[in-house]
Amino acid sequence: MLNWALIFLVVALIAGLLGFTSIAGTAIGIAKILFVVFLALFLVSAIMHMVRGRRV
Numbered sequence: 001m002l003n004w005a006l007i008f009l010v011v012a013l014i015a016g017l018l019g020f021t022s023i024a025g026t027a028i029g030i031a032k033i034l035f036v037v038f039l040a041l042f043l044v045s046a047i048m049h050m051v052r053g054r055r056v
Helices: 002-018 021-052
Strands: none
Touching (some): 002 021
16 A cells, blocks of 8 residues: 555646646645554554564
């Protein structure tokens, strides 16, 4: 998912340089949403790992 966020960020930067503001705004919005989702999943995963420990 982080890869998709980075791809949309690059698309937004390129579109911004070329002057396509609506495309850039949309791509940045998608990149922000994907980054927040990725961060939330990472935090949940880290908390679950700490809670469960290394039980085998």
